[in-house]
Amino acid sequence: VTLASTMAFSMVGCGNSDSKSEGKKDDGTxxxxxxxxxxxxxxxxxxxxxxxxxxxxxxxxxxxxxxxxxxxxxxxxxxxxxxxxxxxxxxxxxxxxxxxxxxxxxxxxxxxxxxxxxxxxxxxxxxxxxxxxxxxxxxxxxxxxxWYMTLFCNKTLFNKAGAKLPETYDELVDAVKKLKTLDGVTPLAAGAKDGWNAAFVYQALALREVGATGVNEMLSGKKEFGDEGYKKAAQKVSDLYKLGAFGENPLEQGNDDANAAFENGKAAMRIMGSWFANNVYTDEAATVNPEEVVALKIPMISDGKGESTDYCGxxxxxxxxxxxxxxxxxxxxxxxxxxxxxxxxxxxxxxxxxxxxxxxxxxxxxxxxxxxxxxxxEGKQGVLAWDTSLEAEPAAVHNEQVQTLFADGADINEFIDEHKAAINGK
The missing domain is CATH 3.40.190.10 (Periplasmic binding protein-like II)
Known part of the structure; x- marks a missing residue:
């Protein structure tokens, strides 16, 4: 977990980039x-x-x-x-x-x-x-x-849209359809401009499709990337994009943008690590009523292999x-x-x-x-964020590939093939 935001190098009140160890001073310090x-x-x-x-x-x-x-x-x-x-x-x-x-x-x-x-x-x-x-x-x-990956929901917006807080993927889809009717509201803020944010959405669904045991075996190299659940999860992310779950241009919004959208009542849902709970309560710029925010497990998938006790974190x-x-x-x-x-x-x-x-x-x-x-x-088996479990090169491929699911023309087969090449080495 991912945890990553956005860049342009500048040291913050701490000297410059090529500062060297000052060594031991005369007083022994x-x-x-x-x-x-x-x-x-x-x-x-x-x-x-x-x-x-x-x-x-x-x-x-x-x-x-x-x-x-x-x-x-x-x-x-x-x-x-x-x-x-x-x-x-x-x-x-x-x-x-x-x-x-x-x-x-x-x-x-x-x-x-x-x-x-x-x-x-x-x-x-x-x-x-x-x-x-x-x-x-x-x-x-x-x-x-x-940390613990959480589905944060704004109850005020859900009530306004007449939507049920989702415990299953089907309920999530239904909520997206209803939340879309609210003017100026994005159903689920994705922050997909930052690859790790896009990856969180995919990894949440892959956890439910494949199950923690299978994902951990893949991440540790005990099993190859290839379970049909990975393809189903990718298709679900693409389907949610086409449905408008992430707004019109999710790749134009990064982590900070998505956080701000949820914190200011412009997004009804946010899939993020447990640390986001602190943002909701302490960000002085936030307008959302913290008491109207609820934390949920990642919704279950009816025919998936995942257990309700599986979690990301x-x-x-x-x-x-x-x-x-x-x-x-x-x-x-x-x-x-x-x-x-x-x-x-x-x-x-x-x-x-x-x-x-x-x-x-x-x-x-x-x-x-x-x-x-x-x-x-209630959790029994956790799965770390993929970009921390995988080595650098396959992790980079993963974060880049999941972003393709948040745009028109996503090629699910290519998504799977790229992952197989990066993770399985063939």
Whole structure:
């Protein structure tokens, strides 16, 4: 999960793109260059990160943290460019595990943390939260938070259109037809200009057509991409486009546009990660009444292989250590620290579910996030976003191909063939 927004490189109040590690000063103080993708000042996690850094520097006066930020898509581009070299200006950085990090791990670009994990730290990590960070028996990061793919619905618009909140795909189609009659309302804001947004819609339907077991076997390489359910899911996305579910030109609207459309009552539905619940409650520009927003599971498909307990989501985002850092121990300790702090912060702010058993303050959890928490409690098998599970090249093909489903003339057979070539290697 995807999680990615949109790009044009510019450092945000943090120096320039070729800043280098400042090294150890005469007083013994060292500077760690830390990069992350919480660039928006309205993002609560950015504020919580800054609080955690201040606390860390107070407790560790010999360490100073210098932070660089970019929005998600520009951040991904810049990090990949840096690690094409030795990334000397980076000590600790935010990244995604599973297939996304595999290339960096295989190239020896990131450092395993096993030597720095105390029994106390290990005891605080949620069981089953580290699989996306394990490679060849070594742990390269600790968990931060997990997410849960949710169908957010505006009850006011549904009531106005006389539509039922959808529990099945057929009910979703019926709701789209009725919501289309509302002036100026898009039934389902897709944000398809950003490939990962388009992919979320497809992956939601593929989960219900193929089932979590089948999708996970494909993503892990145990089974080839080829189940008929993948084709059915692609056809359903194309059918929804033709029906007008995503508005007239969904490829012209990105993630931020789609979020704004839902938050301002211009879209009735949004398929997005659990973190979006926080947007609904904290975005000062939003006009939607948060109490009129409901969180639902992805609708079931009557003849699909998916179970109602299958869900999209899991632990995949975290901070990692550059293997070329001059300060391996200090970087590892901060990496572990900030993952735990931000895991707890994500839960307390209603953005995600902590990968740590560390006590958290639940007093400010918004009702929408609690709804998602209850949905997650029913989940049994999760599937990570495909662009984090797959390696870089097939992930890129996937995100590009799903966008073709949000336009006229979609070729479903070509969509399947391109996926087979990228994922199966033939």
């Amino acid at each position: 060292i500077t760690l260059n830390v990069w992350h993708q919480w660039s928006n000042d309205t993002n609560e996690l950015k504020g919580r990160y800054e609080e955690a850094v201040k606390a860390y520097e107070k407790d560790n006066p010999n360490v100073k943290i210098k932070t660089e930020t970019l929005d998600t898509e520009a951040y991904k581009t810049k990090i990949n460019a840096e690690f094409a070299g030795d990334a000397k200006g980076i000590d600790v950085f935010y990244w995604w595990g599973a297939g996304t990090a595999k290339k960096l791990v295989d190239a020896g670009k990131v450092m395993a943390l096993d030597d720095y994990l105390t029994d106390d730290v290990k005891s605080r990590m949620v069981e089953g939260s580290t699989s996306a960070f394990e490679y060849d028996g070594k742990l390269y990061s600790t968990p931060m938070f997990s 899991g632990y995949v985002e975290s901070f990692w250590v550059n293997n070329n850092t001059k300060y391996k121990e200090e970087a590892a300790k901060f990496c572990i620290y900030i993952n735990e702090k931000m895991g707890v912060a994500s839960y307390e702010t209603g953005s995600g579910f902590s990968g740590w058993t560390t006590k958290a303050d639940e007093s400010k959890l918004n009702p929408l996030f609690i709804q998602i928490k209850d949905l997650l409690a």
